[in-house]
Amino acid sequence: MVQILNGKLAADHLAEEFCETIQLLKKQKKIVPTLAVILVGDSAASQLYVRRKQEKAESLGVEVQLYKLPSNTTQMVLHKLIRKLNKAFDVHGILLQLPLPPHLSRVDALYQINPLKDVDGLTPENIGLFNLNTPRFIPCTPQGCLYLIHLWRKNISGLTALVVGRSPLVGTPMAKLLLNHDATVIQAHTHTKDLGALCKLADIVVVAVGKPKLIQGDWIKPGACVIDVGINSGGTDRPVGDVDFEAVSRVAGAISPVPGGVGPLTIMFLMSNIIRAAQLSSVPS
Numbered sequence: 001m002v003q004i005l006n007g008k009l010a011a012d013h014l015a016e017e018f019c020e021t022i023q024l025l026k027k028q029k030k031i032v033p034t035l036a037v038i039l040v041g042d043s044a045a046s047q048l049y050v051r052r053k054q055e056k057a058e059s060l061g062v063e064v065q066l067y068k069l070p071s072n073t074t075q076m077v078l079h080k081l082i083r084k085l086n087k088a089f090d091v092h093g094i095l096l097q098l099p100l101p102p103h104l105s106r107v108d109a110l111y112q113i114n115p116l117k118d119v120d121g122l123t124p125e126n127i128g129l130f131n132l133n134t135p136r137f138i139p140c141t142p143q144g145c146l147y148l149i150h151l152w153r154k155n156i157s158g159l160t161a162l163v164v165g166r167s168p169l170v171g172t173p174m175a176k177l178l179l180n181h182d183a184t185v186i187q188a189h190t191h192t193k194d195l196g197a198l199c200k201l202a203d204i205v206v207v208a209v210g211k212p213k214l215i216q217g218d219w220i221k222p223g224a225c226v227i228d229v230g231i232n233s234g235g236t237d238r239p240v241g242d243v244d245f246e247a248v249s250r251v252a253g254a255i256s257p258v259p260g261g262v263g264p265l266t267i268m269f270l271m272s273n274i275i276r277a278a279q280l281s282s283v284p285s
């Protein structure tokens with residue numbers, strides 16, 4: 001019987017722990033963890049993601065400052081806001097909601113963020129620290145995926161892991177995180193030949209692509225752990241993952257559903273990074 005990796009349940013469990021840590025920070029250090037969210041433009045999906053993050057943060061006792069900028073915002077105006085937030089003593093974390101409108105450079109904007117406030121872990125300094133296996137902030141979605149994998153197996157040393165996707169936000173840090181946990185990692189992308197054959201080799205498959213039902217049941221090694229990061233429109237209110245859930249469930253040992261798998265944990269690990277940023281703010285430099 002396949003193990004369903006329930007991210008919603010895991011997130012509820014983590015919420016209790018984080019709530020206590022936040023209360024302690026407030027009581028003992030007089031710090032109210034505060035996140036500044038920058039949202040440029042009026043994408044409905046981005047607005048929804050920001051609303052979810054804001055609701056979760058506030059329910060845990062994290063304060064949120066929301067900065068909404070119009071879609072014709074210039075790179076200079078965006079950088080000016082980031083630099084202002086870098087200096088603000090009452091802001092511990094800065095989150096730039098992606099994607100940005102096409103005329104703006106994501107890389108240039110991210111690189112403006114003070115690495116001590118970079119709760120997405122996307123500045124060069126934090127990417128470097130992570131790659132050296134001395135992380136300050138690990139990107140949230142890969143942390144969520146690893147948490148789910150650990151519900152299946154505590155020790156993944158020596159297992160073969162396939163990561164499908166190589167984006168800077170998910171696929172690439174995911175591969176590195178698995179490597180840091182001593183898995184043997186293969187990374188696939190659009191130039192990969194015979195994805196099905198590679199899947200067959202893997203004890204762990206993490207898929208972050210954005211193609212509905214790309215991963216098929218007969219590609220999966222019996223008993224493998226399959227983590228589905230994808231969020232695709234399925235023509236209804238309910239999103240569809242990158243994995244054919246029904247078919248893969250018949251073969252896999254464990255699988256994360258969409259929705260209710262990686263998504264809730266991504267938000268929880270953002271909370272964890274905000275707590276860390278707030279704790280770092282009280283450490284004398």
Ligand code: NAP
Nearest residue numbers: 141165166167170189190208209210229230231262263266
């Ligand atoms: P992305 O930046 O578009 O990257 C997609 C990656 O998939 C690229 O590396 C691309 O390869 C690869 N790819 C595309 N088609 C492929 C194929 N047929 N075979 C193998 N590789 C293929 O997307 P992302 O930001 O990583 O997000 C991926 C998915 O996860 C999206 O559905 C997104 O909505 C979802 N997501 C979910 C969460 C969550 O919390 N649940 C968080 C973030 C993202 P190339 O590099 O060669 O183009």
